[in-house]
Structures are given as C-alpha cells and as structure tokens.
Amino acid sequence: xxxxxxxxxxxxxxxxxxxxxxxxxxxxxxxxxxxxxxxxxxxxxxxxxxxxxxxxxxxxxxxxxxxxxxxxxxxxxxxxxxxxxxxxxxxxxxxxxxxxxxxxxxxxxxxxxxxxxxxxxxxxxxxxxxxxxxxxxxxxxxxxxxxxxxxxxxxxxxxxxxxxxxxxxxxxxxxxxxxxxxxxxxxxxxxxxxxxxxxxxxxxxxxxxxxxxxxxxxxxxxxxxxxxxxxxxxxxxxxxxxxxxxxxxxxxxxxxxxxxxxxxxxxxxxxxxxxxxxxxxxxxxxxxxxxxxxxxxxxx
Amino acid sequence: xxxxxxxxxxxxxxxxxxxxxxxxxxxxxxxxxxxxxxxxxxxxxxxxxxxxxxxxxxxxxxxxxxxxxxxxxxxxxxxxxxxxxxxxxxxxxxxxxxxxxxxxxxxxxxxxxxxxxxxxxxxxxxxxxxxxxxxxxxxxxxxxxxxxxxxxxxxxxxxxxxxxxxxxxxxxxxxx
Numbered sequence: 001x002x003x004x005x006x007x008x009x010x011x012x013x014x015x016x017x018x019x020x021x022x023x024x025x026x027x028x029x030x031x032x033x034x035x036x037x038x039x040x041x042x043x044x045x046x047x048x049x050x051x052x053x054x055x056x057x058x059x060x061x062x063x064x065x066x067x068x069x070x071x072x073x074x075x076x077x078x079x080x081x082x083x084x085x086x087x088x089x090x091x092x093x094x095x096x097x098x099x100x101x102x103x104x105x106x107x108x109x110x111x112x113x114x115x116x117x118x119x120x121x122x123x124x125x126x127x128x129x130x131x132x133x134x135x136x137x138x139x140x141x142x143x144x145x146x147x148x149x150x151x152x153x154x155x156x157x158x159x160x161x162x163x164x165x166x167x168x169x170x171x172x173x174x175x176x177x178x179x180x181x182x183x184x185x186x187x188x189x190x191x192x193x194x195x196x197x198x199x200x201x202x203x204x205x206x207x208x209x210x211x212x213x214x215x216x217x218x219x220x221x222x223x224x225x226x227x228x229x230x231x232x233x234x235x236x237x238x239x240x241x242x243x244x245x246x247x248x249x250x251x252x253x254x255x256x257x258x259x260x261x262x263x264x265x266x267x268x269x270x271x272x273x274x275x276x277x278x279x280x281x282x283x284x285x286x287x288x289x290x291x292x293x294x295x296x297x298x299x300x
Numbered sequence: 301x302x303x304x305x306x307x308x309x310x311x312x313x314x315x316x317x318x319x320x321x322x323x324x325x326x327x328x329x330x331x332x333x334x335x336x337x338x339x340x341x342x343x344x345x346x347x348x349x350x351x352x353x354x355x356x357x358x359x360x361x362x363x364x365x366x367x368x369x370x371x372x373x374x375x376x377x378x379x380x381x382x383x384x385x386x387x388x389x390x391x392x393x394x395x396x397x398x399x400x401x402x403x404x405x406x407x408x409x410x411x412x413x414x415x416x417x418x419x420x421x422x423x424x425x426x427x428x429x430x431x432x433x434x435x436x437x438x439x440x441x442x443x444x445x446x447x448x449x450x451x452x453x454x455x456x457x458x459x460x461x462x463x464x465x466x467x468x469x470x471x472x473x474x475x476x
Binding site: 015016018019021022023025026027028029030032033034039042043046047049050053054056057058060061128129130131132133134135136138140167174181182202 | 329330331332333334335336341342364365369372373374377378379380381382383384385387388391392394395398399430431434435436437439443
C-alpha cells in the first residue's frame with residue numbers, strides 16, 4: 001500500500017490484517033464443510049434467510065411463463081389436444097396390458113414371497129432453478145423438509161431417473177443430477193441383464209459406464225435401467241442409452257459412453273420417490289474394514 | 301492519456317448513500333439468482349463480484365470486508381457450492397480493490413477495465429483452486445467468460461452508478 005494513515009486517525013486494522021482474518025474464516029468454513037460436513041445447521045439457517053430472495057428472483061420468470069401461457073393460440077391448443085388424444089389411445093392399450101401384467105406379476109411375487117418392489121409414495125416437485133455452480137450439476141426443487149423430503153431420495157421425471165436428493169433445506173432441496181461428476185447409479189442392461197455402474201462426467205448429456213470388461217455384452221443402443229441393488233433407486237427405471245463403445249484390448253475396461261434418457265437438463269416438473277427397500281441388517285463389519293459407509297449415492 | 305485530461309474530466313461527486321450501496325448489492329445478488337439457463341449461464345457475469353469491486357474501489361472506507369464475506373456465504377447457499385468458496389474469493393477481491401483503488405481511479409474508464417479484469421480472474425481462480433482441491437474437475441476455459449463479461453459491464457456500471465452522486469445543477473449558477 002502506498003498510503004498508510006497517520007496513527008492518530010483510528011481506522012481499525014489494516015486491509016492486510018482484515019484480509020488474513022476473513023480468509024482464515026472462509027478457509028475454516030471450507031474445510032469444515034468439505035472435509036467434515038459440520039455445517040448442516042449453519043447452512044439450514046443461511047438457506048432460510050436466502051429462500052425469500054430466491055423466490056423473488058424467480059418471480060419474474062414465473063410471471064413471464066404465465067403470461068406466455070395465457071397467449072397460447074387456439075390452433076396450438078387444438079394441435080396439442082389432437083396429439084394428446086392420439087397418445088392416450090396408444091397408451092390405453094399399453095395400460096390394459098399393464099394392468100393384467102401387474103396383477104399377474106403381483107400373484108407371482110406373492111408366490112415367490114418377494115417383497116413388494118414398486119415405488120411407494122412420490123412427491124411432485126418443481127425445479128426452481130439450476131444451480132449456477134459450473135463445477136457440479138445440481139438443481140434446486142421447491143420441496144424440502146416441510147414436505148418430508150429426505151437426503152438420498154431418487155428423483156425422476158416422466159421418462160427416467162434424473163438424480164438424487166443430496167441436501168435438504170426447510171422449503172427447498174438440492175438434487176444432484178446423474179450427469180454430475182462422482183454421481184453413480186447402479187444399472188442393468190435391459191437386453192443382456194448385465195449389471196454395471198453409470199457415472200456422470202460433469203457435462204450435460206454425457207454418462208460413463210465404467211468398469212465393464214472389454215468383452216462385455218454391450219451394444220450401441222442398449223438401454224440401461226436401474227438395477228436397484230443399491231437400495232437407493234427402485235429397480236427398472238430408465239437411466240441411459242449406450243451411444244458409443246470403444247474396445248481397446250490394451251485397456252482393462254471398455255470405454256462406454258451413454259446419454260441420459262430423461263430430460264436431465266431440461267425438465268421442470270419432477271417426482272421425488274419415497275422408496276426405501278427394507279434391506280436386511282448389514283453383517284457385522286470386519287475389524288479393519290472401513291466402518292463408516294460413504295454417501296448413500298455411492299451404494300451399490 | 302495525459303494527466304491534464306484526466307483531471308479535467310473529473311468532477312467532484314457527492315458521497316454515495318449507504319442505502320444506495322446496499323440496494324445495488326442486493327439487486328446484484330438477485331440478478332445472480334435469476335435462473336439463467338444453458339449458454340446464458342456461462343455468459344452472465346458474477347454481478348455481485350463486479351458490484352463489490354465497484355464499491356470497494358469507489359468507497360473503500362464505506363464497505364470494508366464484511367459485506368463481501370456475507371454475500372459470499374449467501375452465494376454459496378444459492379449456488380449449492382462449497383460453503384465459504386465465494387466468501388474467500390470476495391474477500392480477496394475486496395482486498396485487491398482496496399489496495400489498488402487510488403491507482404485504478406487515476407485511469408479513464410477504458411483503462412480501468414484492464415485493472416478490473418485481472419482482479420475478477422483472480423477471484424475466479426481462487427474458486428477454481430478451491431474446487432479442484434475438493435475433487436471437482438476443470439469445467440473448461442468457458443468458465444472464465446464470466447470474468448470477461450464482468451469486465452465488459454464495467455463502463456456501463458461506471459456511468460449508471462455515478463448518476464445519483466452527480467451534484468444537482470444549482471439554479472443560481474446555471475450556465476447562460
């Protein structure tokens with residue numbers, strides 16, 4: 001600094017001292033949050049303060065959408081109506097089949113004494129906004145602790161899985177999308193029944209099916225659905241479609257790229273599934289095994 | 301640009317009202333919260349960072365470090381990023397602005413931009429380092445577009461935010 005105030009003016013600590021104090025404070029917060037996850041309560045309080053501002057910021061966008069809704073032309077409505085009727089007809093037949101099949105399935109399951117695996121209650125939620133953080137893929141939805149959302153719940157749209165609730169505030173929750181780096185979903189190949197784990201890579205519209213042997217039975221166009229063995233996602237929800245396979249004999253694993261089937265980056269309305277498999281008690285961990293289980297999303 | 305021209309262009313401004321500073325910072329925070337989607341999200345600057353920089357340069361005594369720190373924490377909640385990440389970046393940003401404010405104000409607006417850009421980039425670099433250390437992957441060079449956009453915003457801000465501080469024309473001394 002080129003200018004130091006004379007000592008007879010009281011100006012408090014110098015800028016450098018304040019820089020050090022505030023940097024230390026933020027670094028402490030960072031470490032406490034990233035490493036030890038201590039700050040759940042502090043985050044809750046701060047989120048409750050920020051919440052009204054978030055709603056305020058979203059108000060003009062919602063209002064614009066409502067105005068746009070109001071001015072939809074009759075032709076557009078008619079076309080949509082016709083399209084919906086057509087689709088309803090198509091789905092009606094499928095539904096009839098589904099009813100008979102599901103009753104048959106229920107009977108067979110009872111026979112086999114397999115637990116009911118269908119998802120239970122689901123909470124409909126609206127995506128408030130996509131988090132701006134360029135390092136992760138997250139969206140904020142408008143349901144939280146008040147509506148009984150818990151961390152770890154799977155989130156789906158009308159086509160398939162979009163992600164998992166990772167943090168819950170009073171009135172909102174954070175959903176980590178399946179395209180987020182480090183987000184893992186256990187899947188099963190619908191065609192061959194092969195199980196695997198799909199990871200996000202951190203870009204929209206890209207998924208990575210890892211740890212598949214080079215000679216694995218996988219083809220381009222295969223559909224991957226949740227396998228349900230992690231106890232987090234109910235089995236059978238569509239996740240991804242295989243778009244590219246690179247088999248290199250020098251590598252241990254094939255490089256398999258997929259793309260999410262659900263509108264991971266574009267959906268507005270989502271369902272938070274309230275599904276919990278009552279898994280049997282975990283066997284007592286061995287002495288040297290890591291006792292602490294990692295995040296629920298890493299299960300599988 | 302000669303020194304004489306710089307001095308000639310300067311006019312004595314009224315002190316900014318604290319309410320005005322707070323209102324502009326709140327507006328910047330709301331702008332950051334707007335649901336920018338897709339390409340727009342990478343193109344939008346961090347309005348809070350730019351506004352903090354502006355007020356720290358123009359009113360270094362008024363602002364201090366606390367507003368930046370608290371706004372940083374609020375941004376961390378809203379963006380679902382690590383708690384303290386923005387707070388750290390804004391703290392360093394404020395320090396840079398307070399240390400350099402005499403120098404920066406010597407220059408015309410166009411040359412001020414050249415000072416503002418590195419400061420914004422440094423703030424982004426700090427966040428990048430924090431996230432990389434926490435295990436994230438590099439989001440690509442487009443990450444730094446936000447700094448460019450913020451610097452591009454500077455000339456408009458310099459004009460807009462000075463309007464309320466312009467002295468009212470005195471009717472007794474009106475030019476004839």
